[in-house]
Amino acid sequence: MNACIRAVVRIGCKQGFQVFGIVGGYQGILDEAYVSLDARSVANIIHRGGTILTTGRSEEFKTKAGLEEAAENLEKKGINALIAVGGDGTMKGLYELGKRWKDGLLIGVPGTIDNDVFGTDHSIGFDTAVNNALVAIDKIRDTAEAFSRVFLIEVMGRHSGAIAAHVGIASGAAAIIIPETPTDLDEIAQIIIDERRKGKMSSIIIVAEGDEAGDATAIASKLTDKVDEGCRVSVLGYIQRGGNPTHCDRILATRLGAHAIDCILEGKTGIMVGESGRDLVEIPFEDTWKKKKHLEKWMLERITDLSS
Ligand code: F6P
Numbered sequence: 001m002n003a004c005i006r007a008v009v010r011i012g013c014k015q016g017f018q019v020f021g022i023v024g025g026y027q028g029i030l031d032e033a034y035v036s037l038d039a040r041s042v043a044n045i046i047h048r049g050g051t052i053l054t055t056g057r058s059e060e061f062k063t064k065a066g067l068e069e070a071a072e073n074l075e076k077k078g079i080n081a082l083i084a085v086g087g088d089g090t091m092k093g094l095y096e097l098g099k100r101w102k103d104g105l106l107i108g109v110p111g112t113i114d115n116d117v118f119g120t121d122h123s124i125g126f127d128t129a130v131n132n133a134l135v136a137i138d139k140i141r142d143t144a145e146a147f148s149r150v151f152l153i154e155v156m157g158r159h160s161g162a163i164a165a166h167v168g169i170a171s172g173a174a175a176i177i178i179p180e181t182p183t184d185l186d187e188i189a190q191i192i193i194d195e196r197r198k199g200k201m202s203s204i205i206i207v208a209e210g211d212e213a214g215d216a217t218a219i220a221s222k223l224t225d226k227v228d229e230g231c232r233v234s235v236l237g238y239i240q241r242g243g244n245p246t247h248c249d250r251i252l253a254t255r256l257g258a259h260a261i262d263c264i265l266e267g268k269t270g271i272m273v274g275e276s277g278r279d280l281v282e283i284p285f286e287d288t289w290k291k292k293k294h295l296e297k298w299m300l301e302r303i304t305d306l307s308s
Pocket of ligand 1: 057112113114157158209241
């Protein structure tokens with residue numbers, strides 16, 4: 001997110017805008033928590049995780065009164081355009097705000113590790129989260145192999161299996177358990193048993209936190225009975241969300257932040273900017289949560305073929 005803030009501020013200032021950062025996400029509009037930003041104030045942030053502006057999940061902003069107050073506050077401050085970085089909740093927030101803040105231009109930028117926002121191939125943070133998870137899984141594999149163990153590794157994603165699918169393929173996991181496909185624990189147990197029969201004594205199974213069969217701990221205890229050996233669990237948690245962003249995330253965030261300014265210069269509003277293939281795209285807010293983003297089909301089809 002910092003790379004995006006940097007691009008918005010630097011390109012916005014060059015275009016003659018006065019740029020303010022809003023501290024603490026949507027709640028910051030209600031609290032009138034603005035900071036003036038210029039090109040120098042975003043120096044040395046492109047490599048940092050998180051956001052220098054801090055963020056939050058504001059319940060107050062979602063209420064009718066909150067949205068009206070937010071629109072009034074932006075008006076009062078003389079703001080002409082608002083760029084917000086986030087997932088589908090952020091896009092819904094912009095959409096609702098747009099109904100009350102008639103004169104302002106609203107642009108969304110996809111930023112969520114879950115990569116579940118329709119209309120863009122990738123959202124800011126996804127690549128970093130996947131790489132963070134991979135670093136941890138490669139280390140866990142050492143114990144799995146040395147002790148001939150089965151590991152269930154839980155990754156984040158809320159209702160999406162995108163992190164799990166990418167991490168599963170890239171870590172060489174035996175199976176992935178994700179909410180997008182029905183989970184058959186007998187089938188997973190059979191994969192483990194087959195691996196043993198073929199001489200592979202350790203197995204890594206990736207579990208998306210939102211799977212309908214339960215979390216990794218619940219699944220491990222059910223699998224333990226089926227495969228007749230203890231299954232270890234590692235929940236990666238917030239380690240996935242932090243740390244230095246990858247080069248892919250820095251470039252995506254920079255490109256989308258810069259394009260958000262282009263959109264404002266052209267007087268556009270009500271859209272999320274995104275990337276499809278190599279192209280920049282603009283998607284109406286409503287599509288970003290009403291249309292379903294699908295996982296790459298080949299990953300789901302190939303994961304079983306790829307286990308030994
Ligand atoms: O949406 C991003 C995400 O990291 C999800 O993967 C996770 O389920 C959720 O946020 C956790 O959010 P919080 O820290 O607010 O509970």
